[in-house]
Amino acid sequence: MTDPFLLSMALIVFLSIAGLSVGLAMMCGSFLYLIMKGYDPSIASEQLLQGLYNGYTLLAIPLFILAADIMNIGSLADRLLRFCQALVGRFRGGLGHVNVVSSVIFSGMSGSAVADAVGMGKIIIGLMTRDGKYTASYAAAITAATATIGPIIPPSIPMVLYALVSDQSVGFLFAAGLAPGLLMALVMAVMNYIIARKRGFPTDEAVPMSELPRITMQAFPALMLPVILLGGIYSGIVTPTEAAAVAAAYALTISVILYRSVSFRAFWETLSSGARSAGSIGVLIAGSITFNYVITREDVPNALATWLGSMDLGPTGFLVMVNILILLLGCVLEGGAILLIVVPILIPAVQAMGIDLIHFGVIAVVNSMLGLITPPYGLLLFITANITKQPLGAIVRDIWPFILALLFALGIITFIPDFVLFLPRLLGYQG
Amino acid sequence: MEPVTTLWQRLAALPRHISALLLGSMFAVFILQIVFRYFLNLPVGWTVEWVTIAWVWGILFSFAFVVRQGDMIRLDIVYSAVPRAVRRAFDIFTGLTCATIFIYTLPAAWGYVTFMEIERTAYLRWPFDLVFGIYIPFHISVIIRMLLTAWGGIMGSRTRDEVDLHPETHDYD
Amino acid sequence: ADKVELIYSDTVSENDIRTTTLREAFGACLGDEFEFKSYHGATLFKQGTEMTAMQRGNLDMANLAIFDFYNQIPSTAILGTPFLFRDYDHMRAVYNSDVLDGMLAEIEEKAKVKILSFPYIGARHLGYVGDNRIMTPADLEGVKLRMPPGEGWQFVGTAMGASPVPVPFTEVYTALQTGAIDGQDNGFPAVRSMKFDEVINHIGKTAHLIAANEFTISMSKWNSMTEAQQAKVQECADNFEAALDKVTLDQEATLEADMVANGLDVYTPDNAAFQSHVIEVYQNSDYSKDWPAGMIDAIIAIGQ
Ligand code: NA
Numbered sequence: 001m002t003d004p005f006l007l008s009m010a011l012i013v014f015l016s017i018a019g020l021s022v023g024l025a026m027m028c029g030s031f032l033y034l035i036m037k038g039y040d041p042s043i044a045s046e047q048l049l050q051g052l053y054n055g056y057t058l059l060a061i062p063l064f065i066l067a068a069d070i071m072n073i074g075s076l077a078d079r080l081l082r083f084c085q086a087l088v089g090r091f092r093g094g095l096g097h098v099n100v101v102s103s104v105i106f107s108g109m110s111g112s113a114v115a116d117a118v119g120m121g122k123i124i125i126g127l128m129t130r131d132g133k134y135t136a137s138y139a140a141a142i143t144a145a146t147a148t149i150g151p152i153i154p155p156s157i158p159m160v161l162y163a164l165v166s167d168q169s170v171g172f173l174f175a176a177g178l179a180p181g182l183l184m185a186l187v188m189a190v191m192n193y194i195i196a197r198k199r200g201f202p203t204d205e206a207v208p209m210s211e212l213p214r215i216t217m218q219a220f221p222a223l224m225l226p227v228i229l230l231g232g233i234y235s236g237i238v239t240p241t242e243a244a245a246v247a248a249a250y251a252l253t254i255s256v257i258l259y260r261s262v263s264f265r266a267f268w269e270t271l272s273s274g275a276r277s278a279g280s281i282g283v284l285i286a287g288s289i290t291f292n293y294v295i296t297r298e299d300v301p302n303a304l305a306t307w308l309g310s311m312d313l314g315p316t317g318f319l320v321m322v323n324i325l326i327l328l329l330g331c332v333l334e335g336g337a338i339l340l341i342v343v344p345i346l347i348p349a350v351q352a353m354g355i356d357l358i359h360f361g362v363i364a365v366v367n368s369m370l371g372l373i374t375p376p377y378g379l380l381l382f383i384t385a386n387i388t389k390q391p392l393g394a395i396v397r398d399i400w401p402f403i404l405a406l407l408f409a410l411g412i413i414t415f416i417p418d419f420v421l422f423l424p425r426l427l428g429y430q431g
Numbered sequence: 432m433e434p435v436t437t438l439w440q441r442l443a444a445l446p447r448h449i450s451a452l453l454l455g456s457m458f459a460v461f462i463l464q465i466v467f468r469y470f471l472n473l474p475v476g477w478t479v480e481w482v483t484i485a486w487v488w489g490i491l492f493s494f495a496f497v498v499r500q501g502d503m504i505r506l507d508i509v510y511s512a513v514p515r516a517v518r519r520a521f522d523i524f525t526g527l528t529c530a531t532i533f534i535y536t537l538p539a540a541w542g543y544v545t546f547m548e549i550e551r552t553a554y555l556r557w558p559f560d561l562v563f564g565i566y567i568p569f570h571i572s573v574i575i576r577m578l579l580t581a582w583g584g585i586m587g588s589r590t591r592d593e594v595d596l597h598p599e600t601h602d603y604d
Numbered sequence: 605a606d607k608v609e610l611i612y613s614d615t616v617s618e619n620d621i622r623t624t625t626l627r628e629a630f631g632a633c634l635g636d637e638f639e640f641k642s643y644h645g646a647t648l649f650k651q652g653t654e655m656t657a658m659q660r661g662n663l664d665m666a667n668l669a670i671f672d673f674y675n676q677i678p679s680t681a682i683l684g685t686p687f688l689f690r691d692y693d694h695m696r697a698v699y700n701s702d703v704l705d706g707m708l709a710e711i712e713e714k715a716k717v718k719i720l721s722f723p724y725i726g727a728r729h730l731g732y733v734g735d736n737r738i739m740t741p742a743d744l745e746g747v748k749l750r751m752p753p754g755e756g757w758q759f760v761g762t763a764m765g766a767s768p769v770p771v772p773f774t775e776v777y778t779a780l781q782t783g784a785i786d787g788q789d790n791g792f793p794a795v796r797s798m799k800f801d802e803v804i805n806h807i808g809k810t811a812h813l814i815a816a817n818e819f820t821i822s823m824s825k826w827n828s829m830t831e832a833q834q835a836k837v838q839e840c841a842d843n844f845e846a847a848l849d850k851v852t853l854d855q856e857a858t859l860e861a862d863m864v865a866n867g868l869d870v871y872t873p874d875n876a877a878f879q880s881h882v883i884e885v886y887q888n889s890d891y892s893k894d895w896p897a898g899m900i901d902a903i904i905a906i907g908q
Pocket residue numbers: 106107108109110111112149150151152153154155156
């Protein structure tokens with residue numbers, strides 16, 4: 001590694017800490033590196049343009065954002081929640097369980113944790129805190145924690161990002177996420193039950209069984225969406241990238257025809273805000289693409305692989321190291337940044353260790369989603385704090401048990417590869 | 432004077448409409464592609480190309496003309512914790528550094544984009560200097576925005592709304 | 605004296621045997637006067653962007669595909685025509701002859717890159733699921749054949765008589781298994797590495813594309829070297845071509861024998877029928893409009 005490389009790294013870190021857009025900071029670092037090395041500075045522009053132009057799988061990102069937005073402005077999210085309440089509201093810690101189950105179902109339609117927290121989160125936090133049944137900080141904490149399931153159960157934007165950097169099949173990655181996602185839901189439901197007993201949270205008023213068919217019928221079109229998406233992907237009718245467009249089209253059709261709940265004006269607003277999100281996310285991705293050139297040119301992946309190899313860890317020790325590394329990075333970095341910058345550096349070493357790349361992908365994605373709820377920098381913490389107007393500290397206090405529960409799930413996912421890989425193998429994965 | 436205001440507002444809203452149109456066309460063309468391939472058994476190639484071009488344009492166009500400072504993805508943990516004076520110093524430093532680097536590299540970037548005239552896209556056969564043309568307005572808009580950021584730091588005129596994080600912009604996680 | 609630095613980029617993965625072969629047969633062959641830095645897996649430059657990178661002086665060498673030249677030198681399209689070569693020996697004889705000299709000169713003059721050698725990377729065959737053998741173009745009618753995404757590739761499928769379907773490479777296994785497609789057209793190494801041989805039951809050795817890469821250096825780099833250095837680079841490029849030819853041929857023979865042993869039906873279809881059909885389709889299409897006059901006959905004549 002040369003001085004220009006270390007200087008450009010330092011510039012990126014400092015510009016980011018000083019509040020510059022992370023994507024622009026990485027572009028600045030890349031330009032600086034090229035200038036100091038005496039290379040053609042336009043290489044950064046070339047990498048940015050060609051990287052975006054050739055990243056076909058990236059196209060799923062704006063479409064999933066669009067799909068989630070449409071589900072929120074239509075009444076699909078509302079109807080789903082009523083269904084979940086009828087199903088599990090009657091148990092101890094009832095609305096907490098409703099929160100878990102609704103996250104599972106919603107995650108089958110959306111690829112984004114933040115979309116889940118914003119969409120379902122607003123409604124369910126309102127339900128939980130009404131009449132003072134649950135403290136606002138607990139409602140915020142469990143909403144943030146369960147939203148991490150969103151990108152684990154397919155479809156999933158982070159899995160698409162990982163597929164891009166690791167050259168693995170999106171279809172197999174999606175299949176690999178299902179069991180871990182359900183496990184995460186299970187450990188959080190158990191934790192909710194334990195806390196509800198200890199703190200004396202109420203059960204929810206039971207919805208009469210006679211009401212269940214009607215409520216199910218109302219939620220039925222929404223419940224069908226995960227089935228349609230996964231069916232479409234695994235029967236080969238649509239690619240995982242196209243599935244994002246199908247999700248958006250389905251949500252739009254249902255909202256307009258069945259529920260008459262979306263006007264053209266509202267749809268156009270959604271498109272416009274979706275494009276704005278795509279702009280800010282796209283520039284982050286673009287920045288990481290340009291800096292990736294610098295990392296490659298400096299042979300950083302080889303150096304890292306050599307370093308890891310020299311420590312003489314077995315695959316198990318290596319995975320423990322990597323998990324700790326990503327957890328620590330997750331405290332200060334975005335999940336997307338971890339997947340786009342840090343994970344590609346690790347992949348050659350992962351291959352050399354003989355670790356399965358699909359298994360590793362699920363570990364990396366689950367772990368980086370944990371980063372969304374670990375302080376100090378946890379996006380889901382910020383969002384639920386914003387919804388509930390609670391101080392961050394109170395939410396952090398209530399979220400610790402859930403972080404522990406998720407760490408337990410991460411342990412199982414890391415050390416029992418078959419638990420992750422049995423489903424992709426059923427679908428033909430050869431790893 | 433009211434019609435003038437309306438006209439101005441309409442003009443100001445135009446970039447938002449264009450970016451919405453780009454995303455909308457990605458959505459529509461993707462659906463077209465599925466319909467053509469699986470229901471009419473007619474594989475078409477231009478759809479993928481259109482969607483890809485709309486994505487490149489959508490990102491760079493939105494960032495250049497639509498995205499607000501607060502929409503950008505930033506690590507504001509330190510920034511939001513330091514006193515106002517330090518924040519102004521940060522703004523001046525980041526604004527000037529970034530603007531200088533982008534001004535210095537503008538000629539090279541221009542050179543690359545115009546050079547790409549010799550290559551064409553696979554289906555639509557569009558020259559790549561047009562496909563990549565949106566990069567230049569993007570590059571220039573970064574320069575202008577960063578100079579404004581630095582200026583805001585010098586004058587102390589940046590509002591909280593301008594720099595606060597908008598949570599809905601982090602949908603990619 | 606300063607070493608001559610050669611920055612190289614390709615799309616083959618770091619662990620592939622072709623990468624090892626390149627480093628040994630070319631990189632090590634160059635000796636102390638050169639510093640050969642190779643980047644693999646499209647990590648330095650994306651697939652298809654290496655040529656412009658070389659033209660802008662940001663990359664010295666690459667192993668290109670013939671389609672990479674099409675935008676700037678349309679006449680090169682002829683070398684991507686299916687059934688142009690009867691077999692490996694025919695392909696090698698054509699590249700060793702002077703038939704292509706005019707085209708190579710045009711490439712050096714207009715595209716400012718120099719092709720040093722044409723290493724063989726393998727032949728593509730029809731691998732499919734079915735009850736009957738496919739022997740002629742007529743047998744391919746209605747067969748959903750996966751071809752790589754891209755207009756030129758899709759047309760290869762059409763010209764052979766199939767219904768081409770573009771599916772991303774990593775999704776082909778699942779698509780074969782679910783019946784979304786009936787077949788694909790990769791060579792033996794790719795069929796094995798992607799485990800397609802577990803979900804297909806026939807391989808018809810059409811060898812419809814006998815593919816060689818274009819091992820290329822930028823003219824600016826070439827002209828910056830002394831004559832002795834140029835001679836060394838050319839010698840090692842030829843060395844690399846010979847080494848990669850051998851690696852590929854050995855691998856194809858081994859894998860074919862292994863697949864036959866595993867019960868796969870590997871046979872040779874009526875390739876003469878395919879050849880006349882495909883060449884005719886191409887000659888009647890836009891794809892032949894850039895072919896240099898008389899070249900197709902000259903190439904076919906070498907194979908007689
Ligand atoms: Na999901």
